[in-house]
Amino acid sequence: MSAVLQVNGLEVSVRGERGERIKIVDNVSFAASKGEVLALIGESGSGKTTIALALMGYARRGCTVSGGEILIGDTDVLALSRAELFGFRGNRVSYVSQSAAAAFNPSKTIMDQVIESAVLHRLSSKTEARAKAIKIFESLALPNPETIGNQYPHQVSGGQLQRLMAAMALMSDPEVLVLDEPTTALDVTTQIEVLRSFKKVVADSGITAVYVSHDLSVVAQMADQIVVLKNGTVREAGATMQVLDAPSDEYTRSLMAAAKSIVRVQPQSLDASDVSPAKPLLELRGVTAGFGKTDRDGMPRFRVLHAVELSLERGSTLGIIGESGCGKSTLARTIAGLHPAAAGSVCLDGETLAPHLSRRTREQLRRVQIVFQNADTALNPAQTVEQVLGRPLAFYHGLSADAARKRIARLLEQVKLPANIAPRRCAELSGGQKQRINLARALAADPDIILCDEVTSALDTVVGAAILDLIAELRRELDVAFVFISHDISAVRSVCDDILVLYAGRTVEIGKRDNFTGGPGHPYTDLLISSVPELRQGWLEETHAKTVAEPNSSLPGNGDLCAFLDRCPVRQVGTCDKTPPPRLTHGNGNEVLCHLGQTKA
Amino acid sequence: MTRIQGSGWVGLLLVLMWLLVALFGPMLAHYEVGAIVAPDVFERMGGAHFLGSDYLGRDVLSRLMNGARFTVGLSFGAALLASASGASLALFSAISGRWIDETVSRLMDALISIPGKILALVIVAAFGSSMLLLLLIAAISYMPGAFRIARSLAVNLNQMDYVQVARARGEGRVHIAIFEILPNMIHPLLADFGLRFVFVVLLLSGLSFLGLGVQPPDADLGSLVRENISGLSEAAPAIIAPAMAIATLTIGVNLLIDSLASGGRSVTDEAQR
Numbered sequence A: 001m002s003a004v005l006q007v008n009g010l011e012v013s014v015r016g017e018r019g020e021r022i023k024i025v026d027n028v029s030f031a032a033s034k035g036e037v038l039a040l041i042g043e044s045g046s047g048k049t050t051i052a053l054a055l056m057g058y059a060r061r062g063c064t065v066s067g068g069e070i071l072i073g074d075t076d077v078l079a080l081s082r083a084e085l086f087g088f089r090g091n092r093v094s095y096v097s098q099s100a101a102a103a104f105n106p107s108k109t110i111m112d113q114v115i116e117s118a119v120l121h122r123l124s125s126k127t128e129a130r131a132k133a134i135k136i137f138e139s140l141a142l143p144n145p146e147t148i149g150n151q152y153p154h155q156v157s158g159g160q161l162q163r164l165m166a167a168m169a170l171m172s173d174p175e176v177l178v179l180d181e182p183t184t185a186l187d188v189t190t191q192i193e194v195l196r197s198f199k200k201v202v203a204d205s206g207i208t209a210v211y212v213s214h215d216l217s218v219v220a221q222m223a224d225q226i227v228v229l230k231n232g233t234v235r236e237a238g239a240t241m242q243v244l245d246a247p248s249d250e251y252t253r254s255l256m257a258a259a260k261s262i263v264r265v266q267p268q269s270l271d272a273s274d275v276s277p278a279k280p281l282l283e284l285r286g287v288t289a290g291f292g293k294t295d296r297d298g299m300p301r302f303r304v305l306h307a308v309e310l311s312l313e314r315g316s317t318l319g320i321i322g323e324s325g326c327g328k329s330t331l332a333r334t335i336a337g338l339h340p341a342a343a344g345s346v347c348l349d350g351e352t353l354a355p356h357l358s359r360r361t362r363e364q365l366r367r368v369q370i371v372f373q374n375a376d377t378a379l380n381p382a383q384t385v386e387q388v389l390g391r392p393l394a395f396y397h398g399l400s401a402d403a404a405r406k407r408i409a410r411l412l413e414q415v416k417l418p419a420n421i422a423p424r425r426c427a428e429l430s431g432g433q434k435q436r437i438n439l440a441r442a443l444a445a446d447p448d449i450i451l452c453d454e455v456t457s458a459l460d461t462v463v464g465a466a467i468l469d470l471i472a473e474l475r476r477e478l479d480v481a482f483v484f485i486s487h488d489i490s491a492v493r494s495v496c497d498d499i500l501v502l503y504a505g506r507t508v509e510i511g512k513r514d515n516f517t518g519g520p521g522h523p524y525t526d527l528l529i530s531s532v533p534e535l536r537q538g539w540l541e542e543t544h545a546k547t548v549a550e551p552n553s554s555l556p557g558n559g560d561l562c563a564f565l566d567r568c569p570v571r572q573v574g575t576c577d578k579t580p581p582p583r584l585t586h587g588n589g590n591e592v593l594c595h596l597g598q599t600k601a
Numbered sequence B: 001m002t003r004i005q006g007s008g009w010v011g012l013l014l015v016l017m018w019l020l021v022a023l024f025g026p027m028l029a030h031y032e033v034g035a036i037v038a039p040d041v042f043e044r045m046g047g048a049h050f051l052g053s054d055y056l057g058r059d060v061l062s063r064l065m066n067g068a069r070f071t072v073g074l075s076f077g078a079a080l081l082a083s084a085s086g087a088s089l090a091l092f093s094a095i096s097g098r099w100i101d102e103t104v105s106r107l108m109d110a111l112i113s114i115p116g117k118i119l120a121l122v123i124v125a126a127f128g129s130s131m132l133l134l135l136l137i138a139a140i141s142y143m144p145g146a147f148r149i150a151r152s153l154a155v156n157l158n159q160m161d162y163v164q165v166a167r168a169r170g171e172g173r174v175h176i177a178i179f180e181i182l183p184n185m186i187h188p189l190l191a192d193f194g195l196r197f198v199f200v201v202l203l204l205s206g207l208s209f210l211g212l213g214v215q216p217p218d219a220d221l222g223s224l225v226r227e228n229i230s231g232l233s234e235a236a237p238a239i240i241a242p243a244m245a246i247a248t249l250t251i252g253v254n255l256l257i258d259s260l261a262s263g264g265r266s267v268t269d270e271a272q273r
């Protein structure tokens, strides 16, 4: 079988500060035949997207393709003229990017945009193009294929938009489809649907696909061949089976180790001396919060959190998990006092904290520290590491400059950074280093609780795994309790004692970590757990992650009924849509907000 | 810290040159400002008068050297005053409560709606023309613009996570404004300052044209262009020289500032990512 896509010795370079050439992609070769899916995998900065763009005959500003050849069929992409490229891109090679939301024009209907390119390239008439688009929508398992095109981009969900973008790319029957991290921005429960439909469409159309991703587990589901990249060079390449079962390269093995979910902490064993059934360190009772104007009862117009309850023991870790927009960040901000609760109370050591931080004492503020998701924006780029860490030391502990310097050195050691990083400006640090400084700043206050909001989400798997190791170690060494917020259940499982599942601002399940391994709990928890890709081929076909393709919004949306009702695969007509779900304690000790346990019991 | 690169050096050189001219020009000038010394009007370059003579037969080079200090000094002072007061007010307003913010913003909107030249006309008519008054007029006219830009910067920075962290730590507003927000506003504000400098140069020459600016026989660079406008058809150096002077001065200032501002580009980019 001859290769549809062949890349030989590709080299891309940029101009350095002094005008010298720096190769960012060096001697990369691979080939894929018809119907094959080839995966490019590597961390950020490894050159994945640069290669993907080169396949389209495109180099980002400042980059030049300085060597090698790219053959698609018999065409040498790099030899094409500008005019030839116009007919070539989006025609014989199509591209699907990470952020579909940014690729669609919000003011035009989806159908107009999907057929735009086909009509522009004069491949078909409008009516033909429409008919074809509807067929593609169908094959991508989009709901209501006939009518979804009439909607505007903001009216469909993120996962649907990603598939619609793929539909746009497929309109021209390209020979090669380039998918650049197409599911990275999606929740796991959405990702699985998108993966399924991509896989189906590739199999149906016999297209050759290049799948770019940093997630080995996802790639294991999609690819026939894997090319592992690091710093612009190929570290390992081979059939998926072989790369996964017998990786020959050190770096591949470290990627695989980072993808495995390991338990990094053991449950705190209660010392005999620790018998006092003391009040929990942190306790939330009926915390309700939201946005918008407040009504007469002091309730905000858009409620994000609905009577959330939780308690956290000294030195333990509580994981909070849920999909994007379910209110995780709002919960952390409410605890920190950045977003005052509208009702309910936040208690620290039995002492009720004022809802707004301006009413809290400095001591109370010191004991609860917050670490934000995005390390890039959480550190003031104009300050040095020393200034960032020195401020809380001076502010809370009034340390002298000399004492502060010593403490900063200790803090840097604790987060495993070299001491010589202190005078550097934050803007110059890498993502992982920034996140460590972020943690160090929280530690500088000697807090009782650290609220970590998605601290690993913006990082590469390997770097993220190192941060998880660090958190686990800090927990062991210091007597600090963590609230660990994430949308990634394997990260949560690896560092937490207890897990709280948040859905639409409600606690739907809470319990010990070990109970979150797939046993029947709340239907949403089950869906969440079974949607996390496993690092083996064939998982996508086997997983029983049942999804209700389309939220059934015709169901009555009563505020007290189960919030998961419209997506629940096991909802019970007559019960779930009539009465609010009860909070039940299951056999394993988990508290679950669902009717289901009741009927079984 | 910030490094000057490439075209920034050109800018620095031009700015330094004009600073020197502004400081020492009057001392070095060969002729009196108002003295009519040439036999003919709009003389060519070279000969007794290096840059020729103007529409009354005065020495252009001397007038230029005398005029530079008005343009450089007044424009620089006024632009600095406008940018500094606008930025301070913006910071204050962004970290204060909604009421203060609203009041200050509406006040600035009102100020922006008064055309600078008309305001200047009224004030000069009432108080007579003086250097200090010109400086204040120019500063007041361009302050609201600086305020608007600085406020939108401050409001955005106010939402950054590191400001939230500082707030969660319990820091006071003043600390947040000065240590967390201000350092990240400096570079865009510098670029804005360059723009404002050019505007002030234009406003001053406009005022001089109306007879409200620098009073004759002195003249700033802008008025030198205006008064010699009739020499345009003969391409007299009397009009080209001051025009070039304004161009090199404003381009120099902007090149220098752009290079300063882009020296910190990595910072702003990081912040926006």
Ligand SMILES: Nc1ncnc2c1ncn2[C@@H]1O[C@H](COP(=O)(O)OP(=O)(O)OP(=O)(O)O)[C@@H](O)[C@H]1O
Residues within 6 Å of the ligand: A291, A292, A302, A304, A322, A323, A324, A325, A326, A327, A328, A329, A330, A331, A487
């Ligand atoms: N300033 C705001 N005004 C109005 N609504 C907001 C605002 N900030 C957040 N929301 C809404 O509140 C809800 C919860 O947001 P929150 O940031 O807590 O979600 P999250 O669970 O942290 O999501 P993610 O995983 O994407 O970080 C979302 O529906 C969001 O649209």
Ligand code: SF4
Residues within 6 Å of the ligand: A522, A523, A524, A562, A563, A564, A565, A568, A569, A570, A571, A572, A576, A581, A593, A594, A595, A596
């Ligand atoms: S209450 Fe009913 S609809 Fe809600 S999760 Fe349980 S079974 Fe599903």
Ligand SMILES: [Mg+2]
Residues within 6 Å of the ligand: A328, A329, A330, A373, A453, A454
């Ligand atoms: Mg969040």
